[in-house]
Amino acid sequence: MTTRRIRVKEVAAPSADARILAFEPADAEPFEFEPGQHVCLSTTLNGEKVNRYYSIASGPHPAGRFELCIKPVADGSPLGEHLARIAPGEEFECSAPGGTFRLTEPLRDTVFVAAGTGITPFRAMLRHLLAGPEDRHQGRGITLIFGARRPDELYFRSEFEQLETQRPQFRFWPTISGPHADWTGRRGRVQSHLDKALGNRRDSTDVYICGPRSMLDDVRARLTASGFDEQAIHYEKYE
Numbered sequence: 001m002t003t004r005r006i007r008v009k010e011v012a013a014p015s016a017d018a019r020i021l022a023f024e025p026a027d028a029e030p031f032e033f034e035p036g037q038h039v040c041l042s043t044t045l046n047g048e049k050v051n052r053y054y055s056i057a058s059g060p061h062p063a064g065r066f067e068l069c070i071k072p073v074a075d076g077s078p079l080g081e082h083l084a085r086i087a088p089g090e091e092f093e094c095s096a097p098g099g100t101f102r103l104t105e106p107l108r109d110t111v112f113v114a115a116g117t118g119i120t121p122f123r124a125m126l127r128h129l130l131a132g133p134e135d136r137h138q139g140r141g142i143t144l145i146f147g148a149r150r151p152d153e154l155y156f157r158s159e160f161e162q163l164e165t166q167r168p169q170f171r172f173w174p175t176i177s178g179p180h181a182d183w184t185g186r187r188g189r190v191q192s193h194l195d196k197a198l199g200n201r202r203d204s205t206d207v208y209i210c211g212p213r214s215m216l217d218d219v220r221a222r223l224t225a226s227g228f229d230e231q232a233i234h235y236e237k238y239e
């Protein structure tokens, strides 16, 4: 596997345990990827090489800068713990961007379904489709159903809310599954909002799903049980 050296440029903490890490290549070569792709980060900790996959959360950048959004799990790897405490300047090895989780052509109406850090590839796709001056989605409808236990785990929330006010074809549907008293928006798991998001456009919609296995398997099972075209279901599993 071809690897590059990359350096942490900035660290942000959207919630107590998640980090948004901005990296730049340590060399001057461009860093090219398609929205939806991931990288494999590796380093040596306590004499052992550790690596994990992470989806790229940002759109293309002329200097090759890119962002990851990571949240270590309880009893996870030393790399997850290390990334949660990282400071700017540290270097890692990084694979070339890879994976087949990408937007399919021709573009159709689209429903993105994300839970937790599963939002990351969709942020990259939305930046590609909607954030630039040109409308790459040619006016087709896009709904993002984004589930989290708590509002602070709705990573990039303000950005999606702003995008919704700027692009009439984009609907942002955050949903909270935990008992959060102040939350007045959608509640429950992402699955419970899927039928409404598809509406009467099931035959002309692609559904993209990303996140933990249980959510992903359930969304896929619901779609196929209702006769939804399997070719129009695209997914990336995080575990």
Ligand SMILES: Cc1cc2nc3c(=O)[nH]c(=O)nc-3n(C[C@H](O)[C@H](O)[C@H](O)COP(=O)(O)OP(=O)(O)OC[C@H]3O[C@@H](n4cnc5c(N)ncnc54)[C@H](O)[C@@H]3O)c2cc1C
Binding pocket: 038, 052, 053, 054, 055, 056, 068, 069, 070, 071, 072, 073, 074, 075, 076, 077, 078, 079, 080, 081, 099, 116, 117, 118, 120, 211, 212, 236, 237, 238, 239
């Ligand atoms: C293609 C791909 C892209 C990924 N992109 C991201 C990303 O953008 N951000 C990110 O934080 N993680 C991402 N992951 C998961 C990531 O590789 C790590 O597994 C995760 O960050 C937890 O890391 P850890 O080192 O704390 O624990 P690990 O040792 O990696 O995992 C410990 C256990 O938790 C499970 N697990 C991993 N992720 C989850 C999850 N979300 N929910 C429940 N259980 C989980 C693992 O399967 C394992 O059984 C991706 C995984 C894949 C395969």
